Amino acid sequence: MQLSHDDYDRLERAVSRGQRIAVLRRGTEYIVIPLALRNREGREVIDARNPTTGDALALFLDELDAIEPVAR
Numbered sequence: 001m002q003l004s005h006d007d008y009d010r011l012e013r014a015v016s017r018g019q020r021i022a023v024l025r026r027g028t029e030y031i032v033i034p035l036a037l038r039n040r041e042g043r044e045v046i047d048a049r050n051p052t053t054g055d056a057l058a059l060f061l062d063e064l065d066a067i068e069p070v071a072r
Helices: 005-017
Strands: 021-025 028-040 043-049 056-060 066-069
Touching: 005 028, 005 066, 021 043, 028 056
Parallel strands: none
Antiparallel strands: 021 028, 021 066, 028 043, 043 056
């Protein structure tokens, strides 16, 4: 997935505000709280946690189909 400048802005706002995002990956939708956007081994990754279980997730942008902020 290639993010536009506006997509990065929305993602960075979600990280700073602790706002949930919906992530679509291989046909499965995940609702997560993004904690950080980083580079790991030359790939961009969203460090996130599941708001229900608290489990940590690493979501690589090149494996994602879509990212959308979740309205409160």
